[in-house]
Amino acid sequence: MARHVDVGDLVDRARQRQPRAVARLISLVEDASPQLRDVAAALAPHTGRAQVVGLTGSPGVGKSTTTSALVSAYRARGLRVGVLAVDPSSPFSGGALLGDRIRMQDHATDPDVFIRSMATRGHLGGMAWATPQALRVLDAAGFDVVLIETVGVGQSEVDVVALADTTLVLLAPGMGDGIQAAKAGILEIADVFVVNKADRDGAETTVRELKYMISLGRREVRGASWRQPICKTVAARAEGVEEVVAAVAEHRRWTESHGEFAERRRHRARTEVEAIALESLRARLSARHGEALDGLAGKVMAGDLDPYAAADSLIADIKAEG
């Protein structure tokens, strides 16, 4: 039995700041509900206002703690804050782990904070497809700042972070040095660096290496003349968090005055449309053409067919559809 939802009413209620309506809309988006398109259409006129801050780094650098500290800092300014925590889906964890949830409970009773863990369904491009839609929900619901937190070294994560107006890359001493960060490919997506756990041994070494890596890569970094600042924090004690907020604001001003702000948002919209189109095509390949795909895979396995010829055959099937 199809469960009908009055999408227009739900969007109205989300815009009246009802957390349950916001949660319900994100669920519709995340579950790829049949009403997803209605939701997207109803949200569109109300989007474009939220400031989007991406936050990424290797496991263990303290992303959730930093996110929580930033939420507090923005709340202290009277701003409403949404958080999207993008974790790779895990049969082990069922998404986010207990620790983060506990950490985030500082904000659990605050009606002007909305926190959501995004499951990613384990398919290619899952995050690139669902996260921007959840962002649209929070944006339309009037959240002033949306923090997108992601475990960050993979391409999908990088794609998600690329949606942000400003991207924070977190490092921590003893988590591997600057070279490891370069290796993970996250240096070049940073607008602001945060060296967290700065009270630990090795923090100065991490900062020094980072400066060196930045100097090497300078010309390659997007927005050539923006000087990526390095903030030192001890997020667990909220130390240095004001400096991060100031750096984000400074970056926002800089991008606005250099035309990059609109450029990023255009890129975000383009990426989003492209991801949805790809996801739609992917779903057709997997579901509608599952049997054809299995047959082709068998031939490829046996060496009777090469994978490009097999892919051509699949695409021809899609085009032939009514």
Add this chain to the structure above:
Amino acid sequence: MARHVDVGDLVDRARQRQPRAVARLISLVEDASPQLRDVAAALAPHTGRAQVVGLTGSPGVGKSTTTSALVSAYRARGLRVGVLAVDPSSPFSGGALLGDRIRMQDHATDPDVFIRSMATRGHLGGMAWATPQALRVLDAAGFDVVLIETVGVGQSEVDVVALADTTLVLLAPGMGDGIQAAKAGILEIADVFVVNKADRDGAETTVRELKYMISLGRREVRGASWRQPICKTVAARAEGVEEVVAAVAEHRRWTESHGEFAERRRHRARTEVEAIALESLRARLSARHGEALDGLAGKVMAGDLDPYAAADSLIADIKAEG
């Protein structure tokens, strides 16, 4: 001027173990050369023999060192070994960093070892698309074992590792505990765990936490009754590497006797065909429909169109193509 390559001759020479022919074929694959399809067709009849071992873990756990030690161990058995190192593309590093290259130079003069860093071109699904083709080159060229090393926490990396017959997940003490590993979503893809840097403080804690995490997730792990072993290594001194090789062999035997070996290879072929089809469709969206996409993105940005309606419009364009 188009540079014509005699693909049949190149494949013949690769099969005669000429490293330059192997390198040239991988370049054709990686650069998405117009002759890519000819290459794929010429390789297909010669594929399916190589044992594929995936190796993943967070930055800093010692993946490259472990890979190098495994190469030595397989070489000591008289096997020919190929290595594909999948790094996120980085304007900073231009792919793999110097350190790894130096480490791998132990094998630089060995004609029966072939090492290649795969650039990933920074687009969604880039690795999922190019890496299996490079694997086909090494397979057809008669490498007995192919090690695929990847920075592993992102979905794309997980997809790549899922191509392997056996997947090793590396952890190290002090790199964040077992919970961090679970968070990164890599526990459930492991066939064999390797706790590297096992001479360091905290190694036993890491092993203990890992055992606990494994016990929690037991039922969820693919191949319900395969007991994921935990090997302790100090890869830099080659300690424990023989145990890893033994565990890989044991896993191979187990998958073969339980029908999972063929199942995984079928899955690999299916994933590969699907990824190529998607990449092909993606390229059409970006290039051929770039202008249409920009126009749609502008409307989405302004809130005049929702991204789903925009994506539908793009897909209709593709279908309408001759």
